Amino acid sequence: MQCLGIAVSGGADSMALTYLCKQLQSSRPEDGLTVTTFIVDHKARPESSREAHTVAKWLAEMGVHAKILELQWPTSDIAPKMSAFETHARKLRYQALGSACRDSQIEALLLGHHQDDSVETTLLRLCSRASRAGLTGISPVARIPECHGIYGVSGSGSQAVLKAKRRGKPPRIRIDQESRYAHVSWPPANRQRFGSSDIRISTGGVLICRPLLSFPKKRLLETCRSNNIPYVTDPTNFDLTLTPRNAIRSLLSSHKLPRALQAPSILNLVRRNLDFLEESLFLSKVLMEQCKILEFNGRSGFMIVQFPMVHDRSVILSEIIRDSNVQALTLRHITELLSPFEDRFPVSSFAPFIERVFIYNTYDTLTGASRLKRRAFTVGGVMFRPVKMIPPCSSTQVAGRFEQGRRWNPEGFSQNQSPEATTTWFLSRQPFMRHTLPTIRFDVLVPDNEAESTYTRWVLWDNRYWFRIRVTPGCGSENIANTQDTSQTSTESTPTRQTISFLIRPLRPSDLQKIYHSLLLHYQTQQQATKDKPGIAAAATTTPLSAVPRWEAQDGNRTISLASPEMLRRFLTHQAPDATRFTLPVLTILPEQVGEDGSLDHDQILALPSVSIRIAGRGKGVTFQYGLRLWRVEWEWMYKNIDTGHLRRMGWLGDEDKFQR
Secondary structure, eight states: OEEEEEEOOSSHHHHHHHHHHHHHHHHOGGGOEEEEEEEEEOOSSTTHHHHHHHHHHHHHHTTOEEEEEEOOOSSTTTGGGOTTHHHHHHHHHHHHHHHHHHHTTOOEEEOOOOHHHHHHHHHHHHHTTOOGGGOSOSOSEEEOTTOTTOTTTSSOSEEEEEEESOOSOOOEEEEOTTTOOEEEEOOOTTSOOOOOOOEEEEEOOOEEEOTTTTSOHHHHHHHHHHTTOOOOOOGGGGOTTTOHHHHHHHHHHTTOSOGGGSHHHHHHHHHHHHHHHHHHHHHHHHHHHTOEEEEEETTTTEEEEEOOBOOTTOOTTHHHHHOHHHHHHHHHHHHTTTOOOSSOOOGGGGGGGHHHHSBSOOBOTTTOOBOOOOOOEEETTEEEEEEEEEOOSOOSOOTTSSOTTSOOOTTSSOTTSOGGGOOEEEEEEOOOOTTOOOOEEEEEEOOSSGGGOOOOOOEEETTTEEEEEEEEEOTTHHHHHHTSOHHHHHHHSOOTTOEEEEEEEEOOHHHHHHHHHHHHHHHHHHHHHHTSSOSOOHHHHTSOGGGSOOEEEEETTEEEEEOSHHHHHHHHHHHSOGGGGGGSEEEEEOOSSOOTTOOOTTOEEEEEGGGTEEEOOSSSSEEEEETTEEEEEEEEEEEOOOOHHHHHHTTOEEEEEEEOO
């Protein structure tokens, strides 16, 4: 069954679109097409509700199911007085439409924009000095706007598993904080493997489609008149002083604009720019196929990319390499795989950096010296660090990264060539700005039993990771409660329907120190308990082993016990090297009593979910004590929605398995 949603304002455009969709449904019943219309009641005027019900009545007479969506403003009397009313109304309108589509399991929302709307939009962008890519009219298909972070609406709702094409060992990475170079080496095949490359990413969401962009307004008006379709006319659309669009609409209809700015000329401009954009996108894909991902780690949000190098004497890809627009577009596509920002950066913002990564003249022809001045830089929310590659010391083949019987040479150069002459970069999320640390809070109402336990809604953290959690009663909860004094339990016992608060926030250096201390204490206590090492510090000898939390890491189906601080350091060296680890999400629990200043500095660390590090225990999740009971918190996470075609073109992605949630 195919489900279509239509946003209906009651105007001639959306009413004509609804009529055409109804005709399509009636003419092809075997397709199982269903049509649902959505009418937005803005609640901005006293008569808006009456108008919405009038439109719903018209649609019912056409045999179309209609739903009225009432917008919820901050207060009933502030909406009409709010500055930038149209901007706020647009955001609320799209969020209401997107949520309604999600709840109705509709993946495509049709809008009634037509050819005249596209011309007006292009003229508005021309007035604001938009580039060629911005002068392509209204897009016929796009993700629904203003809904970022709403699960099931914007690029989410289902999941896919990304299976890396290369199944070998992840690299060992060390970042030089002074030069900001990334030193990368791959271990031999017989070394212990840390970290799985497979990750889950979010997919799905609601698309908006505009099937009427090829038709002018007059065609839609004629459709309504010839088929006796009622519609309303908004008088504010003709107020020249209200919006710039109204003024442009008036100039177009009265033919007062110069010929070069009239509709036929603007449509020709749009067609030329669409051809230019299509060609740029095609060439960008060709260029991207020359880039190679040596490592992609969605768990920690970094990747290692080898960019193409073309010498002056070479003609292969020379035209593509030298096209600055194609280079900038390719660079934007690559950064979007890791970027924490919601909005796309303009292509022009990448132009100053293309010569640093796309290099086609490496050496001075007279002196033979390297012309490369590779420096770390940040663009599009992603930090680029130049890589100094350390070849493997074994001839054993590791995941196809070097040839049998030869030492791996990633750039195609001799082993004695300067690392300055490479084009490999280490990409990661840019460091967090001070006082702008992303934090989300889950206030979970604990269940009476495991059967009542449900996951929270999905929440997007740092625009990169989706999370949801649930709490279940832990084993032994009753035993803890029964050991307490009866007089205390009658007044101080945990309430039946208690709320426990959790945070997802970035990992801090102090967090790692706490974990290192816990690992060291557990290691020392364990050694003292087994009397393997005499002479342990007095603090360790007096600490019960059961009171010291153990930590472990999950690697696919294998559990790795982090028995010492060194084990954790080794694990993080592969999974989250140096400063990049401080962009990882950490799951913490807030204390029962938060300070009067509302400080969240005393939360307890439970896990680093994306890299599968947690306090050890049986089964899934982490068991903790809260009040007089034991509880278990479980979580699920997935990476943001990304264009998997980019990963495939750069040689990283293998099979992709999609499954619903």
